[in-house]
Amino acid sequence: MKIALSICFLIAIYSTVLGAELRxxxxxxxxxxxLRQVGGEKVxxxxxIGSNGDPHSFEPQAGDLADAEGAEIFFASGMGLExxxxxxxxxxxxxxxxxxxxxxLPALEGSCDHAEEHDEHEHHHAHEVDPHWWHSVDLFRRAVTIVSxxxxxxxxxxxxxxxxNAAAYRKNLDALExxxxxELIRIPRDQRKLATAHDAFQYFCVAYDFKSYSVQGLNREQMPDAVKLAELIATLKADRVVAIFPEKESNPKMLLxxxxxxxxxxxxxxxxxxxxMPSYEKMMKHNVETIVKGLSVK
Ligand SMILES: [Zn+2]
Known part of the structure; x- marks a missing residue:
């Protein structure tokens, strides 16, 4: 009886220590x-933050940390964003x-212009580095291996x-890339110029051979002053930029x-x-379709 009990006890310990779900x-x-792609049912x-959260302004509160009780690893995107x-x-x-x-991952520098202008209370994250690495499918694929x-x-x-799981997901990302x-081939070479609200698409531009322009720099709360704006307009015109792309979060009035x-x-x-966005793949598809639509017609 005693032996049976202690075996049960050992099994119980074993399943809590080794078999316990990873949070x-x-x-x-x-x-x-x-994390869900790689962890599957084992995580x-x-x-x-939730799928609708803004990583530029999110900061976990006491209640969030209570929800995270027992979590062994906290995953952030890094590069100074959080x-x-x-x-x-x-x-x-x-x-x-x-x-x-x-x-x-290999980081790109943020635009220096805006770094100089940064105002203490206006921005949430200091940027020498551009944190938006996920817009390169290749970097996201490398992130899969890191997480695994x-x-x-x-x-x-x-x-x-x-x-x-990681290998299967990397295959999906190969196909996505x-x-x-x-898709991007449909944009004429001389129209591969991506002007966006905040400076979030540099990795995209480097990976897929676009020239990038941004109205607000790395932080979307920041507005350019009149002189900067005039300079930007002159550059956009001189470079024959076809379209400017807003973001769901950016100030559309100003872009309008x-x-x-x-x-x-x-x-x-x-x-x-x-x-x-329900997934990374959906976000990339949405962005590429939007960019192709905006830049491929004269
Ligand atoms: Zn951003």
Whole structure:
């Protein structure tokens, strides 16, 4: 009887320590999707920010942290976007690990112009680095491997599952990348100029050979002054930029008057930070379709 009991007890301990579900937290709308793709049924993702959250202004509150009870890893997109991480680290006090998924990916610098203009209370995250790495499908594919390794480290017994899921998802991303390149061919070479509200598409422009222009710099709360705006308009005209693309989050009024003054077309709304999108793939498809539609016709 005693032996049977202690075996039961051992099994109970074994299943809590080794078989226990891995709880992880997502601090970015697109990272939540990534974690579910790689973790599958072997991970419980607590989406603190939610699919509609704005990673530029989100900061977890006490209630969020209570929801995250028992989470072993907090995943952020990194590159300085989540500037509350040091504070979060202090609160977590070693009980959970924080992983900045983008921290080892090759970063692009933010536009210096706007960095100089940054006003202390106007922006949420200091930028020398442009944090929007997910607009390159290649970088997102590399992020899959980073996440898979982190999950496997936390649950070595599920390593093969994570790796299989990651491999399958990377295949989807291969197909997505091919589709992106095929679609973009429809835009004439001399019209591959992407003017957007906030400076979120530099990785896209580098990956797919576009020249980038932004009205507001890296932070969407920032407005250019009259001189800067006049300079920008002159550049857009001189470079024969066909369309300016707003974002769901940007100030469309300002862009509307900008397009009225210049005769440059107002393109459809782009999604910069994954908000309101059911998945990464859907966001990329939406953006590429919008860009092709805005730039492919004369
Ligand atoms: Zn952004």
């Amino acid at each position: 992880v937290v997502s601090l970015h709308p697109l990272i939540g999707d990534l 419980e993702v607590i989406d603190l 500037n509350y991480l040091p504070k979060l680290e202090a609160i977590l006090d070693g009980k959970s690990k924080i992983v900045e998924v983008g921290s080892t 390794k982190e999950l496997a480290e936390a649950r070595p017994e599920n390593k093969s599952v994570y790796e299989e 091919k589709w992106v390149r095929r 008057s900008l397009t009225k003054d210049t005769g440059i077309r107002l393109g459809g709304e782009l999604v910069a930070d994954g908000r309101g």
